[in-house]
Amino acid sequence: MPQQTFSTWKAGVIPRPRQFPAIAAFLGVSEEDVAEMAREAAETSPSITPITVARTYGKISDRKAGKFKFEPINDGRKRIPEGRYAIIIDTKVMEPVFHVGVKVWLDPSRWPTVGDDVLAHSGGFAWIGRFEGMSNGSVQLVRYDGSQLEVKNVEAVHVIVLSERVVTA
Incomplete structure (x- = not known):
């Protein structure tokens, strides 16, 4: 024992x-x-919160660009969530993997690897995509719709670790 x-x-x-x-x-x-x-x-010890009860942050600001806006949190000091959190997909750039209306959960503590679905944060906004690489403060993303994007002055890259597969709302 x-x-x-x-x-x-x-x-x-x-x-x-x-x-x-x-x-x-x-x-x-x-x-x-x-x-x-x-x-x-x-x-x-860090507090362990079940991922399915994580708070939802961010809202879509540009559907065609797959761009989310993050309002200041923690009394307005920071726009990047620090713990596990969720977003609601409201763009078609990641279909057929993430459909409009599904919820995805992100874990900031996981380091991204090539092929991970991520959010790249910069200046209060975040762009969704599949991680292709990082260099000189920029992140290269590819979308499932075939488009490519480079996000400059990246402050954080958060990996999507869980997602709904059926729209529930």
Whole structure:
């Protein structure tokens, strides 16, 4: 049991106080040390939010360009979401993969690789496309409609990690 509890802790689950004695015995440290480690882990661990409850940000500003506008968030300080978030597709440039009206979820912590569907953020706007590369602060995107785009002065590139396949609204 202590090995399993310790392995679960290493996987990101913070143990309950009733598990401290077994963990302390397994590690050969005091229960107070385990309690301190658990407290530190709870304070420094990122909160895990189920992706399907992520907030929806951005709204389409140019359907033909696949361009979304992001209003200032966090009391107007920043226009780029920091945690997982969602957008509603309202452009046809990514069809047949993303249809108008579907919701897609993005994860800013994932680094894009060639072929990923992404949003490239620049100056309060973001362009949707398939990631083709990045150089000198610019990102090259390709759309499923065949168009290509280079977004300059990119501040962030967020990867689409989940999407609806059927319009629900």
